[in-house]
Amino acid sequence: MTDIDIASLTKQTESVSSEFEKDFAATSNDLSHKAIEDVRIKYLGRKGLFTAISEQMRSVKKEDRPEAGKLLNSVKKNMESKLDQLRTLEKKAALTAQLDAKAYDVSLPVAQTAGSLHPVTLMRRTLLKEFRNLGFIVYDGPEMDLEDYNFSALNFKDDHPARDMQDTFFVKDLEKTVLRTHTSNIQIHAMRNERPPMRVVAPGRTYRCDSDLTHTPMFHQIEGFIIDQNISMADMKGVIDTFLKAVFGTDLETRLRPSYFPFVEPGGEVDLQCVACRGKGCRICSHTGWLEIGGLGMIHPNVFEAVDLDSERYTGFAFGFGIDRIAMLKYGLSDLRQLFEGDQAFLSQFPVN
């Protein structure tokens, strides 16, 4: 094996370096991961040009070895740093290319994916939220109920015209069963299951055999009641006022007037100043200036007695509002029947929340 001197080694490295510089320049102008890798392999790979030179190290004369080592090191370093330069450039170029590649028309349409909740569901949520704020809990019960719960226990006497106040759907196949005409049946369910003190609301579907411009055979009510010792009509006014103001704001007046429901005494109805004409009188309020939104009253002692609660010890009040009606007022809708026609174009305009 012939010893190689430093001069020969220097000559070889100069020649390889100069070729490397050419490749470096060429690659700089045409950057790609592959081109850079090719250059590396050509010089530094297992069979690379520089690798071939460095393999001669073992043949270099002993006294020249330190210098030769330095030389080879510096050439290799140079090559590696140049390759790094190329890699950095390539990454930059790739970023730039990625950025240049996109200049969208951001106004192009996308497919709408949001769905919607029914206005009655939205209104029901609002109402429940306000009642929960007032300390009520939410209760539920059957839509198809025994006459006892829907009528008798609520002090509707058999064969009394009060039962005609509500056009009742009677169930053919089950004895003494009706589609509940109001959510007031929940009063009886709750009172038979729980003991006072009670603060309960119960929203739900209700049914009456009636269909015209302002009545649908199925509609929604929310029932509520408070039972404890010493609950007064003044408390009833306070709770209802607070609730109505929370839902409708403070600028609409409400009025409470005597009315009759067999399960309350004294009984009344709540009117809200017409949202459309603000009390002046218009078509929506039948020129009365007022919109009837619910019934209420002090729970009748006969009801307490029907559920074995002491009517001397406990008093309470109950109320029921039409959710559909309130939703229509709140959302400015004029056609009740539209709520139940299932038209996607109408329904999809409402939000999910």
Next chain:
Amino acid sequence: MKASLKWLQTYLPLETSTPDQIASTLTGLGLEVEGIETIDPLGDKVVVGTIKETRQHPNADKLQVCTVDVGDAHKDLLTIVCGAPNARPGIQVAVAMVGAVLPGDFKIKASKIRGEKSAGMLCSETELGIGSDEDGIVELQDNTKLGSTISDLYGLRDTVFEIGLTPNRPDCLGHVGIARDLAAKLELSLTLPNPTESLKEAKNANLITSDKISISVEGDDLCGRFSAIYVEDVEVTDSPQWLQNLLNNAGMRPINLIVDVTNFVMLETGQPIHAYDIRDIKGSEIIVRLANKNETLTTLDEQKRSLNSNDIVIADKERAIGLAGVMGGADSEVKPDTTAIIIEVAQFDPSKVRKTSKRLAIHSEASHRFERGIDIGNTEYVARRTAQLIYECSKEVSTAKVPVVAGTSYDLYPTEKTQPKIALRTDRLKSLSGLRLITQDEAISALTSLGFTFLDKTEGRALFEVPSWRLDIERETDLIEEVIRLKGYDAVPSTLPQMEIGGLRENPIIDFQDHCKTIMAQMGLVETISFPFVSQDDLNHLQISESHAWSQLISLANPLIEQEPMMRPSLTIGLLKALKENRNHGRQGVRLFEAARGFFKPTIAQNDELSPIWKNLSRNGLHITGKAAQDHRAIEKNYLAAVIDQPWLPKRWSSPEIPASFFHGKDIVQSWLTAFGIRDFAFKKPDAADLPFLHPGASAIVVAGNRHIGFVGELHPQTALNLDLDGKELPIVLELDLDEIYLESTKPRSFTGSSNKFPGVTRDLAFVVDQTICHEDMMTAFKSFNRRKNLSSYHLFDVYEGEHLSPGKKSMAFSLGFQSDKKTLTDKEVEKEVQAIIGWFKEQFSAELR
């Protein structure tokens, strides 16, 4: 109930209040005024005028041309052609000017009569609708003010309040009742008619009603009281104009003097009255009894009615002559030649009257009142009041004969009703109302002004007798309402209840259902709400057979639409109908959902024939709790259902149209279930008979544990055809049982802790298996792979059938993840496990690697 202001004014002085004030007072009393109608039959264009001069009409012998001065009502003198013989200068007349509208919608226009201009009409009593004289024009008193309206002069104007009367106040089904409440509230004195005085001259003491007729009641409780009075020498003619006007204003058509008076007194007192021609009462005997089997009666409206043994009839010796409390008989009514009558004023069993009226669908003024209850204490008075008014009105219209009223009436009142006595505790009044300052004296004064008799008091307790007309007052709380009602609900202060925090728990299904809706909506579906009524056609369209769980539904006795008598078992039916409607309106890609209840007969639990898929139906919904759960009642299940129409995505600038498929439905179900933390569920091929409305090859039942919690699938092509929803691609439906899913969601679940620190490795494997092997089978095999060491995940990424595969085979490619929590896996370790898996699948399914 229509209440005439003019009528009310005959009982109390209301002149100082405006109609609006009276309306608001009535509403404040609980007599809600739902509408106010102003009655002015002649308007302000019919005025008082005077004839200045007359001249002969040049072209007509019988006509005169009059020059008329109407004062301020018209700036010039009017020229009016008139044919009345009594038209002559100097008299005061009623002038209908151009623009006036006379009764019968007779419009007065400027015209030419035989060539002479005429700017109006001089009117007769009949033309004005104020009397029956039609022979000449009205001659008014000389001193009437020119230009003032005839309406004012004759007091024709009236205001009518439409009162929405609640069923507890039958006493206000007469003007007197309404006047009584007003008088109490406005602190006015009430003047009621007193027939005793004016009947003195009409009575013949020798004429005794019981000589003319005998009255008996067969059976207890049919008739609490029967008062009658005999009147002879009546003449059936028109009643006086004022009475006709008031009847008209109160919404009743005048007929003849006798009938009008009975109607008038009914609208006055609230007590229905019937007048019989005495000639028609065979055997001079009135019997109140239950109808006989097969008995018939032709009522006043000429309808032949079949009666049953629950109907109370008024009968004579031979046959029924009236349906008690509902309607009189046609052949005993007052006729033009009637001369003697029996006036009947009675009380009948309200419940029986109601049943008869309902069964025969006769809702009459009488039945309306009898059902609600009449003032049993007042019948005898009402009989005399009727007789008095017949006498007075006959005199007023100058009948040829003067009626004679029996000196003694007939009053069958076997058990006099004792009026309830109720005590009112002042403390209770205060605590229930919240009116802390109200006094016992105030309460006494309020109640006495409403007609209650104050009997006695001790400290803090006052005793009252309820007046006979107040059938709604039964206990103390009713008295309390009366006091507050009179004081005004406005007077009650507004406070918030002071109470303990209650320990009640909410029913969790309520919130759960609400969250269900939110998640559906967030996935792009639109909530709808539909009616629950279904028809046999609906079920036929869905190909529901007689043995199917949905074939035996609960029906309504009185459905709104005859063809839709059943309550839905499923929300799918309604959603498909809604989809059809939407398509009819040109909507595409409809995605609707609904959360509501389905209804089932309780007997469904005993039906052993039912497929296990419907096992849940025997369990009632979670909202039926406590005592109610033990009742024999309908089963109500909470469901959530959705319908997804084609296409899934319409053609867009960025992608072609994507049709909706079974898998979109499945995706929704799966995302929805996982949103509630439910992961342990599977989609299984259904038995086609269970879901006959779904495509058997593109539908699934959803199973969690051993429970069936829902279904999803493409519509069966035949069902689609039946519903007119057919097409190349079919709508997708899904329905889930919320009660079951809620329970599933509350099951405890374990969660894995922190993520693995060592890197994972993936390998892809494609197995060639028989086409009959389903994905679920492969998953089961993965789960049961017993040499499992580091296999951490596996999911299908490709399914291939066709070229390069033998017939009956398919390739399923899985991506497998391997990871250890102890170290980084070597290729060798992974390879070993992969080979074990390949071996396992070969063993299980003879699977070959592709």
